[in-house]
Each structure stands twice: as C-alpha cells, then as structure tokens.
Amino acid sequence: MIANLGFAAILIAFAAVIYAAVASLYGAKRGDPRWVESARNAMASTLPLILLACMLIVYLLLTNDFSVEYVWRVTSTEMPAYLKVTALWGGQAGSLLFWNLLLAGFTTAAMLRKWDDQRALMPYAILVGSITQIFFLGLVAFVENPFTPSAVIPPEGQGLNPLLRHPGMIIHPPMLYLGFTGFTIPYTFAMAALIKGRLDDGWIRTTRRWTLVAWLFLSLGLILGGRWAYDVLGWGGYWAWDPVENASFMPWLAGTAFLHSVMIQEKRNMFKVWNIVLVVLTYLLVVYGTFIVRSGVISSVHSFAQSAVGPLFFGFLGIMIVFSVYWLLRRHDQLATANHLQSFLSREAAFLLNNFVFMGVLFATFWGTNYPIISELFTGEKLTVGPPFYNKVNGPLFAALLLLMGVAPLTMWYRSSARRIGMALRWPALAALLLSVALFALGVDSWGALFGFWIVTFSLILTILEFSKGVRARMKRGESPWAAFSNLIGRDRRRYGGYWIHLGVLVMAFGIIGSYFFQQETQIRLQSGESAALGDFEMFFNGVRQFPGPDDLLIKEADLSVFDNGRPVGRVTPRTEFYTRTGQPMTIPGVRSTVGEDFYVIMVNWESATADAATFRIFLNPLINWVWAGGFIFILGTLIAAWPDPVDKKVTAATRARRPAAQPA
C-alpha cells in the first residue's frame, strides 16, 4: 500500500515535470505568461511529491518492510535507525530517488527566488531544468524503481554494505549529489540565455552564488571521500585516480575553471562563448560522471549491460551534447566580443592561463579514465593507465596552478608592469628558496619534493602578503588589526574568500607533497611481546582481544604501545570488525596522528589458533594531516565567498552610497 503510494507520487511528479516542459515551451511561443506560471507551478509541485516518495521509502526502511526489494537489499532489522535513514542513498534505486529530490529542490528554489529578476529567461529555464528532471525521474519511475516489490519476501535483509557505515560515507554521497545537482542550475540558466538570445551577463549574475554553492558541496564531497578512503579502505592513501574518483573530480575541474574565467567576463566582457562552454562542459561531465559510477562501464572489462541504466545515461548524454552544441553554434555570432587581450602580463591573461592548465588536467584525467575505451576503439585491445600516469602528467600541471595561484593576484587588468611584478616576487622567491635549501640540508633529497615545497612556500608567502597589504592599508586609516582583517574580508568576500581558498589549497599541497614523496610502509608478523620499528617510531604488540560489538559484529582488536624516539606516546588499536551475517570483514586502522605525520597501522592477520601472533602493515604518512587541515581552510574560504549578503547590509550600502549627495559636507 505504502509502496504503491510512493510509486504513484513518482509517477505524478513525472507527469508534472513533462507538463512543465510542454507548458513552458507553449507559453514562450505564445508569449502567454499564464502558461509559464502554470509550468513553474507544475515544476515546483515535483518537490513535495518527490519528498513524499523519499519519506515513504524511509518509512519502509525504518519499519523493515522486506516486501519491498530495495528495503531488504540495503537494511537489516539490527541496523540502527540512523543507518536505515541513510540507506535511502545506500543503493542504486534509492540514491537515484534522493538525487531527484536534490535536483527538484535546487530547481524549485532557483525558479522561485529568481522569478522576478530573470522573468524573460524563465520559460526556457523551466524547459531546460525539466529536461534533466524528466530523465532522472524517468529512471526511477521505469528502470530503477525503489518501490519494486520483492519476488520472495526474505525473513531478514542484507544490511547496508559495512564499508558504507562510516560517518564519512554517510555524508559523502549527499555532498557529491548536492554538488552535481547544483551545477544543473548554472547550466539551466546559461542554456535559457542562449535559447532566448539574451547574452549579457545576466545569467552569470543570477547563477553566481548557485555555482559557488554547488562547487562548495562538490569540493566537500571530494575531501570527505578522500578522508573516508583513508579511514576505511586501509591502504594508507586517500586518492587513487580510480575512475569513480575521477568521475567527480572532472566536473570539479571544469567548474573551477568557470569560477575563475567568469571574472574576465564580468570585468572585461570577454570570453562569453568560453564561459558558456565551461558551464555546459561542467554539466555534461556531471551527467558523464554519474554514468561512469552507475554503469560500471570503465571499471569492468565485461560488458556494459551490467546495469540497465548505462545505455540510458549514454543516450541522455548524447542528447544533451547535441542540444547544447546546437544552441552554442546558433548563437555563436551574438557572443562575439569587441575586447581583446592586450598583454601576457595582465589579470585576464593569467585567468586564461589558469583555464588552460585546468583544461589540461581535465583532458589528461579524461584521457586516462577513458583510455580503455579509446584504445579498444583504435587498436582493438583494451589498455589502462594507473596512478603513475596521472601523477606524471598532472603533477607538473598542478605545480603550474600553484605557481599561478601566488603570482596571478599581483597582475592588473589590461596590463601590468613586469618590473613591478618582478620586484614583488623577489623576496618571497628567495625566502621559499631558503626553506628548500634548509630542507635539503636536513636530508630531504627528492628534487621533486624540494621543488614542490619551493612553489608552495612561494605562493603561500605571496597569498599571505595579499592579506597583509590589505590589512596594513586599513590599519593606516586607524582600524585595529582584527577589525582591519575582518573588514578586509567582509567588504570583498569574493576576492578574499578566494584567497582564503588558495591558502587552503596550498596547505593541502604541503600535505600531498609530503605524503606522496615520503610515505614509508612495511609489513611484519609479531608475536605478543615483540616490537617493530618504522621511522622514528617503534611499536610493541601486547596482544589481541576479541569481543562482540553492536549489531552482528565480532571485533578483534590489537593492542599496541607506540614509542616516538623511545618516548611512550600512547596506544593504537587497529581492529577488524566482522559482520557475521554477511561475512563481510572491515579493517579499521589504528592511527597515532600528529601535525608532522601519521603512524598508521592495520592488522592484516591474526593467528588465534596457533600462537598469539599477528601480522601488521605499518605506514608512516608524513604531513597527511595538512591535507585535512587545508581542506578545512578551503571549505571555510568557500563559505566566506558564497555566504549570502545580509539584507540590512545591502540597504546600508545603498544608503551610504546616497548619503554624500544628500548631505554635502
């Protein structure tokens, strides 16, 4: 009964969104705002309907209704309630429904908030927005229906995949989905502007904050995904250039390029075509990324028919490419601009270079991810590339981006003086060189790492100088240091939020260079009472204890005392959690974490029957915590840049602007 109600809600939402597409188009053709309003209302009605469907599936999950197939696939009676709720996105069908909810939420919010600003674009925005929603709702209505009844009602469910029971994994998918679905908003308005032929920067102003919000969530999703891999997957790393990781990284790259190049259009009214291309590309990569993750087409040498959604996604992607390219070509002439780049040493040239490098990373990542398909097409043999390929090609490109991050803010629009920039770079370059020399003297002998540390320190100094210049200028006007700092950021949040994000990336870069170049690992079997050493650390194995955990868990936990240069620094307790019903083990590392490094231990094997002996794999991950700290700074910066302006502030600013005229001093 409840399942039928849920399915009915999906069907009605599907019908409503088709109506929205047709009515908006009809209203636009006839110039009749009543049809457009009706289309908007139909579009907005999908949100409560999809929300209802989601609530019903959550109800079924909470009540262990195994007569619905999705419910027994992702839950079991012993699972705690919060996990049952999150099981909504623990499987294909549920996560697609959840995806629809977020998409409808974004679309509805954008339509309602921007209705008065962008009335002329609205019919087309509704049309484009509803096309995406039609596809995704169609998938849950006809292909991956989460309300499908079970063929046989099992007495107990399978339970959520244990690897997905980690807090990072509970919030990681919603963050990625928010990022992915959020990017449909700039696409929707960009396409609406193209179709309508209104090619000023109205669509950019309308969607700027939406883009930042989508980008924020996508970044958060990527960082949390890395953290989850580090905490749960037990290989001591956080990024492996896996197709699934690349699938979410590629839209992020295109979106990041867009966030930079959009500033050239705002300031100089250039690169209009390029900006639309980037928005379209980001959207297509979102669809493509979803396709890779859900169809398993890349990861598997086996056929693509593993999942029914694969060919459908492929078809949808094709349609959206043709649709986008058609309108781009059709409006190409109107997007021409009279302005040109004048100097290599200008802000706009720096942004352009930034875009080139981002596109380079994107191209290399796309090429590597799709190489199995490309090579099979041209040579008949499937070839793959692994992490060495990505590190080799993207390493230098990331280095170029980090360098630009420091230097580009010193350039001016139109042109800048080479001498002035040179003067500004001299001391930071030297200071960074001193650090590298010092590191070399301390025994760091990897040239790649030394060069990497040089670039990061150089750009870090330059970025900090940007803040200090602004703060000093304000302090000269009599502001206290703290007021100067917060006013500096508060008055131009987009710019200084951006620099703050750069700071986060640079701190992350320290961590990435440290853990990439200097990770150490070893594997050893220890008997109770024996010890093993790695780097400055030594650990003593005190034994393993076995005890039952919550649910159906059986936990085996090793007890290790850790010494840093002979000084006791506490215990680590790597463990294996065994889900007895599904037979799924889960290895949880024990970590001694400091600012400088992580001493990371996993228990590989425990010989309970024979001796009190266990095998451990030990990793020493230098500077790894800088990755997470940098991620935190990064997200904070994005929040600074994206936070909505308070309404009263806007009013004060407006009054202040008027005041000099009204009251001449």
Added chain:
Amino acid sequence: MAETTWTTDKGELLKPRSNRMKFVVGGVLIAAAIIFLVVNAMTGNTQLYKTVGEFYAEQSRLAGRDLRVSGWVIGDSIQFTQIDATTSRLEFDIVDDLQNPGQRLHIVAMNEPMPDLLQHEAQAMVEGRSGESGVFHANQGGLFLKCPTRYEEAAQPASS
C-alpha cells in the same frame, strides 16, 4: 580599487591583430606542452586489460608483460599464508563467469594485506605478470576490488 589605477585606455588602441597572433602562438605552445606531458606519461605506463579467457587465449604473447586481469573471485580459493616474519602470501582464483566457471586464473600476491572486499563473487582487478603456468603474480599494491559505490546489486535474497 587599487587595480583600476593601472588600467589605461591607450591599451585599447594597441594593435589588436599582432596581439592576437601572440596569444594564439602562446595557446598552441601550452597545448603542445600538455600533449607532450600526456604522451610522455603514457610511455611505459599503459597496461593491457584482459579477461581470464583472453589471458589464456593469448598466454604466450602476454608472458612476462605487465598487465591487468579482471575476473570474479571464487570464495573457496582465498588463502592467506604467513611464511615468515616479513613474508606473507595471498592467493585466490578468478574466473570470467561465476555461473559457468571455465578456466581459473590463480592469483598470487606477496606481502599484500587481505582486502576487505576480497570474498566470493567480488570483482577483482589484478595488476601484475604471469609466471609459471596458470599463476599470475600481482604487483605490490596491484590488487583492486570493486568499490561499493558502484552499486552492484547482483546478490540474491538469502531465502531464494
């Protein structure tokens, strides 16, 4: 804003055509550099990607070459042996089709922890090279098991 003081209207009058050429050349150079990086990174870093059946069909040609093999894990064959304090051996068999297992490929991975996802019916991708007949030696860090985010739903209910 400070930066606007540096802008100059004269700039607009500079010869745009020669400028354009300059940027086209610059762009081409950057594109060439990126393509060089990609080609350079490809050399020596590509692996053939084979199924178990394909591996056996071309065994002589593939002998000793670094490649990636993919197949489904037979649960009964998984074995972890601790040889001495610093050496361990992980072994398992993979096949192309679990319902109709034909030839099995025996995977051997030295000093490799047992991946959590290594269990019956899991999809494994193994990077390594073939040794003596029917044995495939995995490279260090060369075991990949299918990540749960791929939403595989091949399992059947316990009661059916």
